Structure formats: structure tokens, C-alpha cells
Amino acid sequence: MEHNTYREVGKPVRKKDAMQLLLGKPVYMDDITQGPALVVKLLRSPHANALVREVKTAAALKVPGVEAVYTWEDVPKTRFTIAGQTYPEPSPYDRLILDRHVRFVGDPVAIIAAETEKAALRAMKLIKVTYEVLEPVLDFRSAKDNPILVHPEEDWYPPCPVGGDSRRNLVASDVNADGDVEAVLADCEIVLDRTYHTKAFSQAMMETFRTYTELDRYGRLHVISSTQIVFHCRRILSQALGIPKSRIRVEKPRIGGGFGAKQTAVCEVYPAFVTMKTGKPAKLIYTREESQIAGSPRHEMEIHVRLGADRDGRIRGIDLYTLSNSGAYGEHGPTTVGLSGHKSIPLYTGNLEAFRFGYDVVYTNLQAAGAYRGYGATQGIYALETTVNELAEQLGMDPTAIRDKNMVKEGMKMPAYYNEPANACALDRCMEHCRQMFHWEEKYPVRDMGNGKVRAAGVAMAMQGSCISNVDVGSATIKLTEDGSYNLIIGAADMGTGCDTILAQMAAECMDCSVEDVAVFGADTDASPYDSGSYASSTTYITGKAVERACAELKTQICAIAAGMLDCEPTEVVFEGKQVRRPDTGEAVSLEQIGYKTQAASTQAAEATVSHSSPISPPPFMVGMVEIELDKETGLVTVLDYMAVVDCGLPINPALARIQTEGGIVQGIGHTLMEDVRYDHNGRPIGSSFIQYKLPTRLDMGRLHVEFEHSFEPTGPFGAKSIGEIVINTPAPALTHAIYRATGVWHRELPITPEKIALSRPEPS
Amino acid sequence: MMNIQNYVQAESLEEAYQLNQKRSGRIIGGMLWMKMARNTVGTAIDLCRLGLDTIEETEDEFSIGAMAALRQLEQHPGLNAWTKGAAARAVQDIVGVQFRNMATVGGSVWGRFGFSDVLTFLLSLDTYVELYRGGLLPLEEFASLKKDNDILVRIHIRKKPGAFVYQAMRNQRTDFPVLTCALSRMEDGYRTVIGARPGRALVLRDETNLLAGGITEESAEAFASWAAERIPVGSNLRGSAAYRTQLVRVLVKRGLLELGGKETWN
Amino acid sequence: MELKLTLNGRTVTDHIEPGLLLIDFLRSHGCFSVKRGCETSNCGLCTVLMDGRPVLSCSMLAARAAGHSIMTLEGLQEEAADFAGFIADQGADQCGFCNPGFVMNTIALLREIPDPTDDEIRAFLAGNLCRCSGYDGQLRGIRRYLDSKKADASPEKGGSHGA
DSSP, X not given: OTTTTOSXXXXXXXXXTHHHHHTTOSOSHHHHOOSOXXXXXXXXXXXXXXXXXXXXXXXXXXXXXXXXXXXXXXXXXXXXXXXXXXXXXXXXBOBOSSOSEEOSTTOEEEEEEESSHHHHHXXXXXXXXXXXXXXXXXXXXXXXXXXXXXXXXXXXXXXXXXXXXXXXXEEEEEEEEESOHHHHHHHXXXXXXXXXXXXXXXXXXSSOOEEEEEEOTTSOEEEEEOOSOHHHHHHHHHHHHTOOGGGEEEEOOXXXXXXXXXXXXXXXXXXXXXXXXXXXXEEEEOOHHHHHHSSOOOOEEEEEEEEEEOTTOOEEEEEEEEEEEEETSOTTHHHHHHHHHHTTGGGGTTTOOEEEEEEXXXXXXXXXXXXXXXXXXXXXXXXXXXXXXXXXXXXXXXXXXXXXXXXXOTTOEEGGGTTEEOSSOOHHHHHHHHHHHHTHHHHSSOEEEETTEEEEEEEEEEEOOSSOTTTOOEEEEEEXXXXXXXXXXXXXXXXXXXXXXXXXXXXXXXXXXOGGGEEEEOOBTTTSOOOOOSOTTOIIIIIHHHHHHHHHHHHHHHHHHHHHHTTSOGGGOEEOSSEEEETTTTEEEEHHHHHHHTTSSOOSOOEEEEEEOOSOOOOOEEEEEEEEEEETXXXXXXXXXXXXXXXXXXXXXXHHHXXXXXXXXXXXXXXXXXXXXXXXXXXXEEOOSTTTSOOOOTTSSOEEEEEEOOXXXXXXXXXXXXXXXXXXXXXXXXXXXXXXXXXXXXXXXXXXXXXXXXHOOOOOO | OOEEEEEEEOSSHHHHHHHHTSTTEEEESSOTTXXXXXXXXXXXXXXXXXXXXXXXXXXXXXEEETTOBHHHHHHOHHHHHHTTTHHHHHHTTSSOHHHHHHSBHHHHHHHTOTTOHHHHHHHTSXXXXXXXXXXXXXHHHHHTSOOOSOOEEEEEEEOOOEEEEEEEEOSSTTSOOSEEEEEEEXXXXXXXXXXXSSSSOEEEEOTTOTTTTOOOHHHHHHHHHHHHHXXXXXXXXXBOHHHHHHHHHHHHHHHHHHHHHOOOOO | OEEEEEETTEEEEEXXXXXXXXXXXXXXXXXXXXXXXXXXXXXXXXXXXXXXXXXXXXXXXXXXXXXXXXXXXXXXXXXXXXXXXXXHHHTTTTTOTTHHHHHHHHHHXXXXXXXXXXXXXXXXXXXXXXXXXXXXXXXXXXXXXXXXHHHHTOXXXXXXXXX
């Protein structure tokens, strides 16, 4: 490709923390906070909807080692949101640290702090709570305008106008459109009308939610948390606790996975409250069960698609309505839903004459949802891509050919994507590449393997964004060290994704040095420049660009210092990586000399900080194809091969981009085939452990094959777009398609378990 | 998590037995399921020092100590040669190697768990349990008894010539099974064992002589249908009764055909 | 009660509560590589070697380890580093939280089957969950390591067993 001239960018560099992680060094929250700390435990509501009448804590407080038990009467009365979003947050202020009104099974009723876990658990058993049990709203389809209100409180407050109304159980609601969709659909030769249902899948990152808090040597609240959002977390704690931000420091150590879960301050407020009350260090580590029942999973959605086309396969109109279940609180409710339309419909910009996208986001008395990799796009793409596969099968067209005909192409303006242009789009090449690699022509026809087993294939496309346009801010500080190496300081959060490394690669490219010469630090609200955090596929694209720009500024500074040392104008010197040279005399000063110069009688710092934001959010694109073997008698689906081609612009680190893709695909396989979220008729979660909530093992995912088609995004660093989220979007529609090919049945609800396959029969056509 | 007040590594079976007569005493095996119970155990009695962690093969039988790990069952050359790999197949999808290094055969059998692959498999063989006080008992009889305060010492598998097949259906490869199915043909006839119904494994014999004329496509089909009618099944998180009934039919038929294909007997 | 065992080659004696789990004993003795990912014996993060066999330290009473040899990743740094770099080269370490358990079980795998097939690797490591990597990068890393050993054509076995 034409952009292969980089030294450090585009190379499969090892992650900077790789050997520390692989050799088990103590780098996570619980490893680095081994001093004495109060163990914090939460007593949780057994009811989906109830008022706390009375909490008797006397017996619990008598347990030796118990420091305190707090109830709703002890906490501040100002509502806030724990969604990690830029202020003013689209998510409603509907939370208190502890609320008298508990709204889902697992909502905290009391905070217990004790010297040992044993004492805390014993105290928990001794707390007597009297509830006034209320009827819950459990079905999200009947939540809107239900007489039972999840948030009847008077002080419910939406900081942004997103169409929410707590008197109607509405978190958000909107419709937008381009063209007259009803007229176009009426004119189409074929209109498919389909409804799809996806569940509240759990991120299930290996490190559960956890936070440590203490008062630092200035008496400020020092928070060490497994979080993707240190700055939002500081603001949330300030709001929740009613203390100024100057009194709070939030830092993250290494994080044991997030996938969006830790874009919500799920557990930070509780130990922080304990430390503020007691002055003592406090630690809260969620059990796996707590992470499963009181975390921040995907929004359950029901998506109604009407898709109009002509018999030649031209897709002319799309009408999409999403009902999203935000659960008991509104975190990320108003925003996730938007992606279900805005990051699915634009895939079919090719011939689209009109679209309409409407949604309602409702409260129910179930676990609150949050941010999960894909963030609504996953749900929308599952629905729309499956509809397109249904259309192709109904028309007897090759489903890859129908996409060739309708997909968005480079240079097109995307009306369903805020009229943004597809500056860099290799989706057509991804499709062709994947078709060749997968041997689509051979694999697409259904093959009978005997003994009830058939092999079949399915396909899907996907897109996502790169950042939240006009909102996200990424920043980088880069400074010269006296030995000629650099410190790169960021506020973005590496949660295993490798952003520390890819940002160092960019800095090394810019500064003409090696990746080893760039030490990375992040993220800490006291030390890092402001960054909205690592979410919305923004870090490579936004923070990466900030790094690129900060490096340019630093180079200018270094040249100015060198010019002073060489008695000339800055314009007369050139930066050459290890030195700055004055060509007309041949004299040069080394970076080391420049570094020492900044430390002696200097008035010029060799340090630059740049913030970056973007008015657009360039979509990465992807094609995924899967071959399965399906046992028609038992319903068992065996994934044989999953092949994918991704256009993320230029992959800054191809090894890490590939692993991101592979990891996303396997999560998607899990959601499609085995991970299930169930509640009993009282709203109690079933399957709150890894015994019941089954993640795919390495025996469940077949063989993966990932390749890339490069494009060049002019607004991204080195032409890069994002990769982290898009990769989870193709498995659900591709597998649904393959299962249809094998059985003749379209499954329109996830997960598609062996039982559903074995017991279903083809619908009469 | 269970609360353990006292822990003893018994020096003898008699000591273990005496400790186990108290209500608060519990024999611990691999402790994998037991630890999740939220109760209090007065004395956890560990048999780990009694030499019960071996599988011994003689001319007549395999003698499996109660503390032998499932991994040993999986890897025992003699037992797997005898069962043509059915022993390994029965346990190899149970969680993971580490788990199978800890879970004990005795714990699996004593627990008489509905989901047990081990119990399903052992019931298809000529298996006996050796109880410290109760002596030798056919496994099939033991499986239907209520738990008491005796101690399971060893499992004995008589080397009765036969052919053995093991299958299970799982929604995810290392999950609990939706249904387990072990089949055997020994000199006294066919045994079909269905577990994870989700209740405890049941043994079915060819009472109506559907297989008297040997295993053919038709006789296997007929027997599988009969088994599907006879085996009581229920619903749980992993599958409905209707699905399990279908699985009984499918797995029994496939198992019989596989069994029929096994020409060489031990 | 009194507990005496060999931890990473050194004799350790401590007073413990009878119900203490091995994972908590190990972490309280500085073995922070040992991680807890679930409470239900499902994830493999807490894998350590007991007398050379991989076990789940979250599911074993510390008391049962009396008189035995326990090895954690802290005690097997060299044996792990031998192949871990190949996994790092794939970027398959990712968040890292599952790595110690995965690395420990890979050590057990390579000791038991020095030249495993891909299917043997998958089967042996099936009890080690990873939510980030999608597993294939881990497999590629192990495969590259094995290939590099063959290229070196040195037949010697890596690392000795614990004391």
C-alpha cells in the first residue's frame, strides 16, 4: 500500500506492558493496595420494586470489626448519573448513593464497612430491612405509559433534552428522517416487515468492578479504580458526594478488561462515601455475581425494521424503530439507542431514497444497562443485516451481490449518518477480499454431511464510528527527558486494548525515535491532560491525533531551544530525531544536550500539551463470513471458520488490531449462540454466575481468520480510524444467516440456542 | 461460600467414619460444588491421606479410590482401553483440566448429582460401590438410596466383556450437560443410561426385546422411540422437557448405531 | 490451625483459619499473580500447580495443601518467560487479568505434552477463560514458540519441576 513508509506506525509492536502482564506482576487495583482498608460490602434488595420502610442496623453494628453501616438516611440527597459521559450528560440524573426506593433486584440498600470481609458479611446477615413491596414493571414492551412508575420522584432531572419523561417511564424518545419513507415503501416492489430481539448481554470482563479509596497526604480523596473514565469519574464523585473536584484525585492502574462496562462508575461511590465518612481507606471488590446482576450490561432492544426494495435487489427505503430497555436507571440509555439506526442504516446509503429512524428508551425494574462495545450499533446491525439477508434469500439473490449493489462507497454522503461523508471507505474491497478468502462461492451452498449434519454459511457487514463527533476530547502531553527520550502522558485508559502502545508508536513515528524511547503514563486526573476517556472508539482516532499534534508542537519547541544553542533562527535548523542540525554550518546539538539545556537557566519548556476533537466520526467498516456445521437433530451449531476483513483506515498496530477483531468476534459468537440473560417472574436474575452465564471457551469458537483492507482517513492520525467496537457487530447476523441456510428458519431473537434450533420448524412461505 | 469451623485429615477410615456420625461433620471430596453452599460445616473431614487416590487394575476389575480425580479416570490407559475411550469421553468436557484434577470420583458418585457425567457413565458398566460400613453394593442400587453417614471408599468396575459408548449434549463445550447418554452391551444385555434429565441418571434395559435381533437402523429407531417415551424428563435452565425427550431419541439411536458398529469386544 | 507447605520452593509456615481458601493464603503471602475471576470454579484465573498438577486455588482449602508443593507464577518466571514472549508478540496478553492462570496451565500442558497439536492445546486450556483475545492469538503464540524450539532443534526439556 502507499502508506507503508512508516518506521513505527503500522508495525506489530509488543504491548508495553505485555511481559508484566504475562508474568503476573502486581499491577491491578487489588495488587497495589495491600495496606489495611475497610472492606466494603453492599446489602442488596431482593425485590424488583420496593420502598425501604425500616433498616435495623443495631445488631450488625455490634459485630466486632464493623466500622459502620449506612442507609438511605445517611447519604446526600442530590441526584446524579453514574454514566461516564461528557457534561452535560445525556443520561438523566436519577440516582442517589442509596435510595429509599429500590428499583431492581440488586439495588443497594445499605453500605457495610468492616475491618474484614468476614465481619462485613456477618453484619450483612444481621441487618433487618422492612420493605413495602411494590409491583414491578418487568416487560419493556409495556413499560411506556405504564401506570407503575419506575422513577416517580420529583427531583428526577435530565441535563439534556433527549425526549425523556419520568411520568411515562421514558428515558428518551426521538424520530428523525430523510425523505418520505412511507411514499418510498409504498412504491417498492417488496417490503419486508420484521422484528428482532436482543438481550442484555454481560461484558463479563475477567476483572470485576472494583475501587479503592483513601485520603491522600493532603487529605484529598484519592481513588484508585478499575475505570475507563478517570475524569468523568472525578466529576461523578464530586456530584454524588457534594465535594469539590479539587478535593478528588482519580487514577487507574492496569485494568482487567472493560468493554464499556467500566465507562459507568458502577461501584466508585460506595467506598468513596465510606472514606469520606470515616477518613479511612476503603476497598470494594464486586463478586462475579454482583458484576452480573448489578453491573452495566448491554441494552436489551426490540428492533422493528421495514425495508423496501425492488425485485432487482435495489434497497430504496428503510424504516427502523427501536425500543430499548434501560432498566432501573438511565445510564447511556439516550445515546446507545441512537447507534441502532445511525450506525446500521448508512451501510445501505448506495440506493437509499428515504429513511426514518425512531426510538423509545424505557425504564423497567431490571438491572440498569450501560455501555457495551458496539453500543447499540450491534443490536441495530443484527436487525438490519438479518433483514437484508432475508431479502436476498426471498429474492433468490446472492446476499453478497445484493450488498455490492447497495452498500455505501467511498465519497458518498451518508444522510442517515448526520450527512457525514465516507472519506475513507473500503467496504467494497472488504467484501471482495472476504469473498475470495472465504471461498464464498463454494461455502454458500448448503452441504449435507450425513448423520443429520449440514454445513452452511452466512454473511454480514458492519460499521461503527470513531469518536463522538463534536463532543469527545482527547489530549496528550509529551515532554523531552534529558537523555533524549520522551514521556507521553495521557488521560485515555488502556484497558488491555493497547492504547498506551499504539499512542507511543505514533509519538515515536513523529519524533523519529523508537517506541522504547517513549515512556507512557496514564491515567490520573492529577497528572494527565484532560481526556473524555477510552470509549466510543475514540482513543486511536482522537487521542492519537492529539499525540500527533503535540509531537509537532514539541518539535517546534525543541528546534527553538536548539536554535538558541546554535545562535540562529528556529527556521534555520532541522529536527533529525537524535539531534537538531543547522545545515548551513553543519553544526548540531544532540537531544541530550537540548534536554540538559532545558534544566539549566531555561525559560523554555520542552513540553507540549494538545487537545483534539473532531467534527466528524469516520466509520470503520467490516465484512464477516461464517461457516457452521449444524446438527439438525440436536440443534448444535459448531462454528467452523469465521473470516473477517476490516477497514480501520491504517491499522497502527496490525497485531493488536487483529486481536481486537478476534476478541470481538468471539464475544459476538457468545451472544449469538450461548450467553443468555433471564429473570424469573419476580424480576430476579437467573444465571448470575459463570455456571449459568456461559462465555465461549476456546472449544466454542472455531477457527478465526482476520485480514485488513487499508483506507486512508484524512482526519485521523496516519490515516487511522477506530477498531475496538465494530468487531463485535457481524457475528449475530452472519450466524443467524448461516443457521437459516442450514434449517430454513430465521431466528429473530438472541441467543439462538441448540434447543431453539432443534424444536423450530420452517415457517410456511 | 460455606463456612468451615474445623478441618481434619483423617488418619483412618474409622476416624473419618466416627467424625462423620456427627450432624456437623462432612466428608469433603474435590469441594468444588460443596464450597458454593452457603452453610456451616462443623468438621470438614478430608480423606486425602488414606491412599484412596489410585485406580488399580487387576484381571477382574478396576478399583477406583474415592479420592481419585476425574482426570485420572480420563487418562487411565487400562480403563480407556477397556471402554474404548468412553471413560475419557465421559469426563473430558467437565469444565477444565484443573477442575478435573480436583473433582473426585467419590464426590461425583456420592453426590448422585442429576447432571453427573460420571454417574451416567459408571451406571453403564458393571459397577459396585464399596462403603465403609455398608460393604459392596451395585451402583444402580446405591444411586437410588438417600445419603447417609457412611463413607464411600472405592468404586469397583467388574471387567464384564462388553462394548461401551458415551455421548452428551452441551450448549457450551464445558457446561453442565443438557442430557447425558451412556450405552453398553454386556453379556447380560443392553443398558441405556440417561442422565441430566435433569434428574439423576436412570438405567433402561431392553425389556421389550426391541434389540433382540441385533442393532439395525430400524431396531435402533424403535428402541430410541421407546426410550424417549419411558425416560421421565423435566425442564431446567439448560433445556425443556420437550427438547430433552428429543435428545433422548437422538442420542440413544446414535449411541446404539455406534455400539452396533463396535465389532470387537473386550 | 497450623499450616506448613512448600511455596515456590520455600517452606512456609503459618497459622490459618480452617476454611481459608488456597487463593487467599497465596495472595496474603505475596503471590499476587493468583487472580480471582469467579467464585464458581469456572474461569481458571486462579490456577496454580500443586505437586506439579494444575489446580484451582479458589476451590481448594489451604489446609489441604499441607505438606505439598505449591508453585505460583512468581516461582516459575523463567519457565514462563520462555514462551510468554511469543504470546506478547501476538498481542494476545490484552488486559492480562487471565494471563497468570493461562500461563500456569500452559506450563502444565507443555510439561505433560511437550509437542502438542492445536487440538490438544485447545482441550488442555479449555478451562481458562479469556474475554479479550478470542483465544486464537494465544494459540498462535504457543505454536510459534513450539516452532521456534523445533528450529533450534534442541531436544532438552525446559524448566525443572518444583522442589
